[in-house]
Amino acid sequence: MFNEIGNAIIKNRLVGKAAKIGTGIEVERDRIDESGHLSTQPYPHDIGNEATNPWITNDFLETMSEVVTPPAKNDLDTLHYSYAITLTLRKALAKNEMLWPLSMPPVLPKVKDESLLAKASPKKRKYIEGLYHRYGVSRQTPSGVHINVSIDDEIIAFLLEHFGTRFKRSVDVQNYVYPIVAQGFIKYRWLLTYLFGASPVAQANYFKPGEGPTHPVRSIRQSSYGYPTSFAVDYSSVEKYAEKIMNAVKDGKIMSIAEFYGAVRFKGSKDLNELKEKGIKYIELRMFDLDPTADVALKTTTLRFVRLLMLYFVMVGSTSTDDVTAELATAQQMNEEVAVENPTDKCKYESEAREFTARLREFVNYLELGPEYLEVLNDVEDKVNNPNLTLSGYLVSQIKDGSLLDFGIAKAKQYQSDGLESKYQFNGFKGTDGNISAEQLKQGLFDGNWQPK
Known part of the structure; x- marks a missing residue:
């Protein structure tokens, strides 16, 4: 079952590590009024400046708030960060203002012009205006959860040492795995x-x-009806990945690398040439709709399933043929078919x-990973057996x-009522531009209720 990396990890008793x-997670949501518009x-004045606060910012629309967590090594830590930052945002909202819990936007105004676009730094504003002129308002308004995942530094160091004849630098390990x-x-x-998928209508x-x-479909947002995609990227190596995206910029298919809306993105440097030299630090997963049945738009079990998949792909591998590009093109087509079912x-x-x-x-x-992962798999199998248990299956029953x-x-x-009942008020953004460090955020955010590692 295991690849050579998996076998080395098992032999050296490093499965736990x-x-x-x-x-880390990024959650986009629209601010709405009580009528769903x-x-x-x-932008709430109690949380700093929308152009400089890295933890609560805005996206394409001025009303589209984005909550960003620092990286964590524990499912609960990640979600507690998101929960606490979201509470800060909820408490800063104006009276009768709320956060829309669905990926597809709420009621959009009849006039969809530039007045809706986010206030931002000059560079970001220019980019947003470019998107507006390319795609209009609607295509840019679906919201989602981006999950950032990374391999422990000790595992990278171990692989460098163990496979010393293959890898000369940590960068080589990162760009391989x-x-x-x-x-x-x-x-x-x-x-x-x-x-x-949770965007049926x-x-x-x-x-x-x-x-x-x-x-109704499983996911408008994850189908060809969702975000615009103008080219296919090559995930077989960081070099080919960078080449495809930079050629797309050169050919005018996208304005910049930020406009690459692939389901997975390599992260580590905003400059793709630097990415090849400095190495991939983590990957960003962009294929998750907001879960409207969870306050933070993502359940612990979902995040745990992502962790399980990550470990499986590291230790077992993924593709079964030598032609990675063809296999992944087939997978993309499978996703389109499933998304519109x-x-x-x-x-x-x-x-x-x-x-x-x-x-799985x-x-x-075999690895004795623990009952929490078996519970996750039991849940997955139940949903495979009964599509009514999936998020989209449940949401269909709520359509009127x-x-x-x-x-x-x-x-x-x-969710807004629940948030306003919480006793603790985080004031770390007040009187600042919101640009505080991850350590400052951690120290002031939990007040003893939670202590992330």
Whole structure:
């Protein structure tokens, strides 16, 4: 089952260390009023400056808030960070203002012009305006969860030492292992869309007449109806990845590397030439819709499943052929098919899902990873057996007159009410531009209720 890296990790009793996958999450949500329309209130003044606060910023729209966590090595730490920062945002909102819990946007105004765009630094504003002129407002408004995952530094150091004849620098290890992990997540993106896709419908004024799907789907956002994609990237190596993206910029397909909206992105440097030299530090997974059934838009079990997949891809590998590009192109097509399936229908790739989860179970049992991972796999298998248990399957039951507006407003009110009941008020952003360090954030955010490691 295991590749040579997996066998080396097992032989040297480093499975526990390898399982300590670093994670950080970025959660986008729209600020809305009580009727489910975009808020007309400005960025909350109690949380610093939207252009300089790295932990609570805005995205494409002025009303699109983004909560960013520092990296952590524990599922609960990651989600507690997101929870605490989100509480800070909720308490700073204007009266009758809330956070929209769904990936597809709330009711958009009839006039979708530049007045809706985020206030930002001159460089970011120029980029946002470029997106507006390329795609308009609607295509840029779906929100999601980005999960950043990294391999423990001790594992990188061990692999450098153990495979010293192959790798000369830590960079060589990073640029070897991370593309393998990325390939795994691309290959099984369709399964993640099946399990966690949560954008079955859009509000009536999102699509132009005749442009949207004709029935509820698993994920508009993760399908060709969602974010625009103008070219395929090559994940077989960091060099080919960088070359594809830089050629797309050169050919005018995208304005800059930031406009590459792939489901997985290599991270470590904003300059792709530097990325090749300095090494991939982590990968960004962009294929998760907001989970409207969770206050922080992501469940602990989902994050744990991501950790399990990450460990599996490191120790087992992902692709089964020499032609990585062709295999991943097939996987992309599988994801499109799954994304536009009716949420209550059995998945076209049900047998493949069963086979893969069986391999994951064998992996967990052999390594004795623990009951928490078996619980996650039990949940995954239940959803493969019954599509009504998936997020999109559940949301279909909440649709009224082709809309999730009532459901979204009810959830937004519930989460806002819960947030305002919490006793602790974080004031670390007040009187500053919001640009505080991760350590300052950690020290002031929890007040003894939680102590991230």
